[in-house]
Amino acid sequence: xxxxxxxxxxxxxxxxxxxxxxxxxxxxxxxxxxxxxxxxxxxxxxxxxxxxxxxxxxxxxxxxxxxxxxxxxxxxxxxxxxxxxxxxxxxxxxxxxxxxxxxxxxxxxxxxxxxxxxxxxxxxxxxxxxxxxxxxxxxxxxxxxxxxxxxxxxxxxxxxxxxxxxx
Amino acid sequence: xxxxxxxxxxxxxxxxxxxxxxxxxxxxxxxxxxxxxxxxxxxxxxxxxxxxxxxxxxxxxxxxxxxxxxxxxxxxxxxxxxxxxxxxxxxxxxxxxxxxxxxxxxxxxxxxxxxxxxxxxxxxxxxxxxxxxxxxxxxxxxxxxxxxxxxxxxxxxxxxxxxxxxxxxxxxxxxxxxxxxxxxxxxxxxxxxxxxxxxxxxxxxxx
Numbered sequence: 001x002x003x004x005x006x007x008x009x010x011x012x013x014x015x016x017x018x019x020x021x022x023x024x025x026x027x028x029x030x031x032x033x034x035x036x037x038x039x040x041x042x043x044x045x046x047x048x049x050x051x052x053x054x055x056x057x058x059x060x061x062x063x064x065x066x067x068x069x070x071x072x073x074x075x076x077x078x079x080x081x082x083x084x085x086x087x088x089x090x091x092x093x094x095x096x097x098x099x100x101x102x103x104x105x106x107x108x109x110x111x112x113x114x115x116x117x118x119x120x121x122x123x124x125x126x127x128x129x130x131x132x133x134x135x136x137x138x139x140x141x142x143x144x145x146x147x148x149x150x151x152x153x154x155x156x157x158x159x160x161x162x163x164x165x166x167x
Numbered sequence: 168x169x170x171x172x173x174x175x176x177x178x179x180x181x182x183x184x185x186x187x188x189x190x191x192x193x194x195x196x197x198x199x200x201x202x203x204x205x206x207x208x209x210x211x212x213x214x215x216x217x218x219x220x221x222x223x224x225x226x227x228x229x230x231x232x233x234x235x236x237x238x239x240x241x242x243x244x245x246x247x248x249x250x251x252x253x254x255x256x257x258x259x260x261x262x263x264x265x266x267x268x269x270x271x272x273x274x275x276x277x278x279x280x281x282x283x284x285x286x287x288x289x290x291x292x293x294x295x296x297x298x299x300x301x302x303x304x305x306x307x308x309x310x311x312x313x314x315x316x317x318x319x320x321x322x323x324x325x326x327x328x329x330x331x332x333x334x335x336x337x338x339x340x341x342x343x344x345x346x347x348x349x350x351x352x353x354x355x356x357x358x359x360x361x362x363x364x365x366x367x368x369x370x371x372x373x374x
Contacts, residue, residue, distance in 0.1 A: 136315060137280055144314045152312045 236275030
């Protein structure tokens with residue numbers, strides 16, 4: 001059986017400089033990689049003879065407006081069904097060029113998750129077969145989960161701020 | 168709601184007629200009575216307006232189309248079931264085709280993506296048609312003051328009655344239905360041809 005030490009050592013040996021940090025939070029490895037290697041890392045983890053991270057549990061975007069030049073992030077949750085162990089991978093990049101390589105060629109399940117991430121954060125996935133909105137209206141003009149947009153409906157006409165504690 | 172003045176009015180009439188047919192009814196002292204209805208002053212026949220008769224028939228045989236998208240729909244299920252029983256008001260026959268329905272009951276949060284679908288359902292309904300917005304979400308967007316939720320269905324279709332509540336109890340839904348019945352009973356034959364009604368539909372871009 002493998003454990004977190006084994007995984008972190010293996011990743012550090014394989015990707016060296018491209019590993020920005022490895023942390024343990026709530027017994028789960030949290031690995032930050034450069035965005036250039038994230039695709040290869042996921043492929044390598046999946047094909048690795050021992051680790052076999054063969055299940056993509058989740059993929060989502062994040063927005064940190066205060067982090068200069070790395071405002072955007074994509075998070076990947078991987079699960080090794082054979083070893084019953086999970087890890088979390090991150091990569092950060094600038095909101096000026098919100099682009100990252102798709103992982104749909106590794107996990108078909110990433111298709112809708114990447115569409116959702118694009119829909120809400122405007123992150124472009126290079127090589128995605130069909131990158132269009134999935135949950136919001138097709139003609140929506142903005143990416144609603146970016147922190148710069150208010151959560152409330154901007155088109156509302158009948159709700160006054162003072163009645164909702166927002167004045 | 169069941170001791171309506173009309174029933175009392177009818178018993179007055181019977182007492183008056185008792186002079187002729189020999190039946191007497193006991194009316195408690197101190198009870199305020201309404202005037203005898205106009206249509207039963209004559210001998211053995213009644214006069215009323217066709218509009219009123221049609222309105223009475225329509226009001227007591229509503230075919231509702233339940234457009235239930237969330238928890239208000241659960242309250243509606245209770246409204247239909249035995250304890251509250253919408254069937255008492257002649258509206259137990261639900262129509263799941265908009266073309267046969269008289270009353271569109273919108274119960275629940277309507278996402279902006281659902282808006283065009285709701286509109287299409289409304290357009291498919293035959294005249295005369297009525298709309299009831301059940302609950303805070305259908306009426307105003309409710310707590311979902313957010314980018315994805317329609318801030319009240321009256322943004323896309325005209326609404327006759329709004330039922331407040333989150334969710335409204337079955338009693339409130341019944342009250343809304345009774346309000347709709349009053350509207351139906353008192354609706355003029357010419358309302359749907361009137362310029363006001365056409366202007367209303369046009370303001371929603373319908374027709």
